[in-house]
Amino acid sequence: MSKYSPAEIEARWQAAWAETEVFKAVRDLNRPKYYVLEMFPYPSGRIHMGHVRNYTMGDVIARYKIATGHNVLHPMGWDAFGMPAENAAMASGGHPADWTYANIAEMKKQMKPLGLSIDWSRELATCHPGYYGQQQALFLDFLEAGLVYRKNAVVNWDPVDMTVLANEQVEQGRGWRSGALVERRELTQWFFKISDHSEELLEALDSLDNWPAKVKLMQANWIGKSRGLQFAFSTVDAPDGHEAIEVYTTRPDTLLGASFVGISPDHPLAKVLERQDEDVAAFVAECRKGGTTEEAIETGEKLGYDTGIRVRHPFDTAHEMPVYIANFILMDYGTGAIFGCPAHDERDFEFATRYGLPIISTYLPDEESPEALDEAYVPPKTERVFYNRGFAGEQWQTGNEAIDAAIAFCEANGVGQGVTKFRLRDWGLSRQRYWGCPIPVVHCEDCGVVPEKKENLPVELPYDNGNAAIDFSVPGNPLERHPTWRDVPCPACGKPAKRETDTMDTFVDSSWYYARFTAPRAETPTVMEDVSYWMNVDQYIGGIEHAILHLLYSRFFARAMEITGHLPKSAHEPFDALFTQGMVTHAIYQTARQDGRPTYHYPEEVELRDGKAFLKEDGSEVEVIPSAKMSKSKNNVVDPLNIIESYGADTARWFVLSDSPPERDVEWTASGAEAAFKHLTRVWKLSTRIKTMSADAEGSGDEELLKSMHKTIHDVTMGVESFGFNAAIAKLYAFTATLQKSKAGHAAQREAVMTLAQLMSPMTPHLSEDIWAAQGGEGLIVNAPWPKADEALLVDDTVTMPIQVNGKRRAEIEVAADLSKEEVEKLALAHEAVVRTLAGAAPKKVIVVPGRIVNVVA
RNA sequence: GCGGGUGUGAUGGAAUGGUAGACAUACCGGACUUAAAAUCCGUUGGGGCUGAGCCCCGUGUGGGUUCGAGUCCCACCACCCGCACCA
Numbered sequence: 001m002s003k004y005s006p007a008e009i010e011a012r013w014q015a016a017w018a019e020t021e022v023f024k025a026v027r028d029l030n031r032p033k034y035y036v037l038e039m040f041p042y043p044s045g046r047i048h049m050g051h052v053r054n055y056t057m058g059d060v061i062a063r064y065k066i067a068t069g070h071n072v073l074h075p076m077g078w079d080a081f082g083m084p085a086e087n088a089a090m091a092s093g094g095h096p097a098d099w100t101y102a103n104i105a106e107m108k109k110q111m112k113p114l115g116l117s118i119d120w121s122r123e124l125a126t127c128h129p130g131y132y133g134q135q136q137a138l139f140l141d142f143l144e145a146g147l148v149y150r151k152n153a154v155v156n157w158d159p160v161d162m163t164v165l166a167n168e169q170v171e172q173g174r175g176w177r178s179g180a181l182v183e184r185r186e187l188t189q190w191f192f193k194i195s196d197h198s199e200e201l202l203e204a205l206d207s208l209d210n211w212p213a214k215v216k217l218m219q220a221n222w223i224g225k226s227r228g229l230q231f232a233f234s235t236v237d238a239p240d241g242h243e244a245i246e247v248y249t250t251r252p253d254t255l256l257g258a259s260f261v262g263i264s265p266d267h268p269l270a271k272v273l274e275r276q277d278e279d280v281a282a283f284v285a286e287c288r289k290g291g292t293t294e295e296a297i298e299t300g301e302k303l304g305y306d307t308g309i310r311v312r313h314p315f316d317t318a319h320e321m322p323v324y325i326a327n328f329i330l331m332d333y334g335t336g337a338i339f340g341c342p343a344h345d346e347r348d349f350e351f352a353t354r355y356g357l358p359i360i361s362t363y364l365p366d367e368e369s370p371e372a373l374d375e376a377y378v379p380p381k382t383e384r385v386f387y388n389r390g391f392a393g394e395q396w397q398t399g400n401e402a403i404d405a406a407i408a409f410c411e412a413n414g415v416g417q418g419v420t421k422f423r424l425r426d427w428g429l430s431r432q433r434y435w436g437c438p439i440p441v442v443h444c445e446d447c448g449v450v451p452e453k454k455e456n457l458p459v460e461l462p463y464d465n466g467n468a469a470i471d472f473s474v475p476g477n478p479l480e481r482h483p484t485w486r487d488v489p490c491p492a493c494g495k496p497a498k499r500e501t502d503t504m505d506t507f508v509d510s511s512w513y514y515a516r517f518t519a520p521r522a523e524t525p526t527v528m529e530d531v532s533y534w535m536n537v538d539q540y541i542g543g544i545e546h547a548i549l550h551l552l553y554s555r556f557f558a559r560a561m562e563i564t565g566h567l568p569k570s571a572h573e574p575f576d577a578l579f580t581q582g583m584v585t586h587a588i589y590q591t592a593r594q595d596g597r598p599t600y601h602y603p604e605e606v607e608l609r610d611g612k613a614f615l616k617e618d619g620s621e622v623e624v625i626p627s628a629k630m631s632k633s634k635n636n637v638v639d640p641l642n643i644i645e646s647y648g649a650d651t652a653r654w655f656v657l658s659d660s661p662p663e664r665d666v667e668w669t670a671s672g673a674e675a676a677f678k679h680l681t682r683v684w685k686l687s688t689r690i691k692t693m694s695a696d697a698e699g700s701g702d703e704e705l706l707k708s709m710h711k712t713i714h715d716v717t718m719g720v721e722s723f724g725f726n727a728a729i730a731k732l733y734a735f736t737a738t739l740q741k742s743k744a745g746h747a748a749q750r751e752a753v754m755t756l757a758q759l760m761s762p763m764t765p766h767l768s769e770d771i772w773a774a775q776g777g778e779g780l781i782v783n784a785p786w787p788k789a790d791e792a793l794l795v796d797d798t799v800t801m802p803i804q805v806n807g808k809r810r811a812e813i814e815v816a817a818d819l820s821k822e823e824v825e826k827l828a829l830a831h832e833a834v835v836r837t838l839a840g841a842a843p844k845k846v847i848v849v850p851g852r853i854v855n856v857v858a
Numbered sequence: 859g860c861g862g863g864u865g866u867g868a869u870g871g872a873a874u875g876g877u878a879g880a881c882a883u884a885c886c887g888g889a890c891u892u893a894a895a896a897u898c899c900g901u902u903g904g905g906g907c908u909g910a911g912c913c914c915c916g917u918g919u920g921g922g923u924u925c926g927a928g929u930c931c932c933a934c935c936a937c938c939c940g941c942a943c944c945a
Contacts, residue, residue: 167941298859300859807876
């Protein structure tokens with residue numbers, strides 16, 4: 001008997017699909033369209049198991065949708081701009097473009113053997129002028145529509161390398177190459193006005209019924225709509241122009257507990273004081289040390305500087321409070337100034353304790369006195385509390401009610417007004433780097449900032465430095481140093497001017513690629529006919545790490561493209577359904593070295609025995625850390641190509657879907673891959689056996705096999721539609737076992753194995769094609785209509801019902817499926833085990849859930 | 859620090875609020891074999907009982923809602939993701 005040989009099978013069927021162009025997507029108004037998209041990869045040069053898992057899931061959906069009669073668009077592209085290309089050029093010479101295109105070619109070569117249903121004719125790379133030129137056109141339209149503007153914003157500045165650093169390049173507050181303490185420095189940069197759309201982006205989340213609730217919640221929290229009070233403290237001994245400090249608070253109900261005012265180091269008042277006072281300047285300089293991330297600011301030591309300025313409490317002008325400059329206050333949120341209420345806020349409590357400021361309680365648990373507070377008391381939302389020095393004796397519930405009441409009270413007393421604010425900040429898109437999409441504007445001394453003319457697009461990145469190669473070993477942006485690229489005539493007046501040397505954030509590239517796939521070679525960013533037909537993306541699949549930024553930016557971009565006429569009206573939610581898949585992990589094998597640090601061993605060096613791991617080399621035991629993210633430095637990366645070589649793509653695809661629910665991490669194990677391969681071999685042999693059966697052979701149990709088959713059709717269909725791939729695969733295992741044991745006749749077995757092949761085909765398309773062809777199926781299985789479950793065969797005549805007494809299972813009865821509740825109850829109460837457990841006691845209540853369970857309450 | 863998530867046998871996991879552990883791995887036992895591999899079959903949450911049936915315990919910890927909780931609610935612990943210039 002011949003063998004299951006995936007290498008031969010897979011090459012053959014991939015060739016057949018290519019030849020018939022089954023995956024080429026063509027607009028066809030007569031068929032329902034279906035657009036499935038996986039988040040496109042960064043061309044790092046190697047595909048990894050995470051890619052395999054991501055694209056396999058998309059492929060399952062795509063192939064299932066083809067089988068159910070949809071016109072499917074399933075494209076692939078490359079998120080090709082970004083830092084790694086420049087880092088590679090820095091580390092080992094070469095050019096980012098060469099490095100990137102070589103990586104794309106390499107990764108495409110690695111991806112092809114997976115047998116994905118991708119329309120490669122639509123392939124795009126964001127670093128190609130054909131793509132980023134259209135992105136520049138979008139930028140110019142956004143600029144004209146008032147969706148882009150310039151303002152100052154802080155960046156990480158490396159004072160030794162004299163260069164801007166990405167957050168990733170800051171390690172514990174220091175530049176990753178120079179090791180110098182990073183500072184926060186202001187630069188003029190371009191921004192998208194995403195904040196104008198805060199309310200809309202928040203409200204529209206409700207319409208995204210097929211998005212994970214957690215992603216919508218994260219986005220809602222990120223947008224951060226809040227209701228609060230904005231008011232002014234009048235100052236004492238402050239510089240001119242700062243007679244008041246404007247403050248925003250979401251806790252106006254704690255206003256009487258205020259004991260200090262804090263302002264951001266970037267607050268205008270802090271800037272005035274910085275110029276006047278050396279000590280302030282030194283403190284502010286101290287505050288500017290460290291990176292720009294919110295994490296760094298929020299977890300850092302809370303430092304304050306007493307400016308000597310005081311403010312008067314608006315409800316008690318005799319009560320004066322100090323004004324501190326504090327390093328944890330963000331200029332970007334609210335007004336850049338806060339009042340501190342140490343009694344009811346843990347961060348303020350920490351600050352007040354450190355600087356010896358009074359802790360004044362307005363909310364008190366029970367009748368405790370304020371002095372009893374040794375930590376901030378944040379009252380539970382539902383607890384009724386009292387003010388001991390309250391707003392003229394007012395008493396409120398805690399929570400939103402108190403906040404609304406406090407706002408109303410303050411407004412009525414002429415202290416500020418209730419306002420709504422959002423946490424969401426405008427999206428800064430300027431990057432001081434070479435390998436990105438050039439921002440198509442020119443700076444002219446006479447005309448100011450002038451947009452490039454559209455006919456001059458694309459503004460292409462210069463490949464070299466005039467006559468020499470671009471040098472990435474010098475820190476900073478090579479575009480700044482380019483001898484000729486910068487110098488261009490002003491598009492408005494023609495006088496010598498300078499091109500903008502900043503390039504765009506790579507998030508811009510990934511914010512509209514889904515639309516570009518609908519007409520990837522068009523001379524305009526989109527073509528209305530194509531976007532109207534193909535958009536929206538019906539199913540988007542990617543990692544949870546993109547839950548906020550990429551998805552929010554894409555939602556904003558779709559709105560901006562709608563405003564500027566690049567997307568049809570009301571197509572501003574680009575992704576109808578979203579699925580976030582988990583990572584592929586792998587155990588780490590490590591042994592301790594002399595110096596206590598671990599040595600990491602490759603899986604090939606380790607032997608597994610009795611649930612323990614040993615080094616093959618000397619038999620010593622190895623520590624196993626299960627389920628860790630695959631990482632080169634930990635030697636626990638499994639290369640998909642090796643797996644494909646040993647077992648074939650179908651095995652790799654089957655395994656990454658089989659072992660864990662798709663939204664959770666899956667741990668790659670050699671034994672799991674082995675099991676997947678064994679199963680596919682079993683199915684292949686099963687098909688071979690059935691093929692060699694006598695064609696007119698009759699058997700017994702055809703009816704049972706048929707029933708089992710239709711249940712499997714039903715379960716697998718449900719599984720595929722609801723991303724329950726692992727559960728669907730479990731059903732396929734069970735059905736395979738049933739078929740293997742079946743004594744049914746040839747016709748029934750042939751139908752069963754062909755159906756099995758069809759149900760497996762989204763996961764293991766090559767094997768399925770092979771079985772289909774071997775059994776004499778018509779055409780390609782990829783074009784065969786999805787099997788339909790016969791409802792009549794799904795219901796059983798009898799059901800087994802467990803009987804519980806007080807929630808504990810005591811017995812079970814086999815009853816007719818349509819037996820009445822009364823009859824079931826009678827049977828249950830008469831059951832010997834129930835009678836024994838009740839021991840003569842009369843049941844208080846009997847709950848019968850038809851077809852499921854009986855619970856007798858004693 | 860803030861926001862979000864996850865936690866079930868030796869392992870990955872299954873389970874519209876309704877028999878916890880489907881399916882797979884691992885282990886053990888059996889068949890086949892001169893032997894091994896491969897293949898096939900079977901057992902396996904823990905404890906108890908005068909064992910072929912029954913009882914008790916069991917889904918991170920502690921509480922709660924319910925006739926009934928892995929599932930819903932509250933608090934805590936551990937781990938993972940994000941925090942606006944990583945992609």
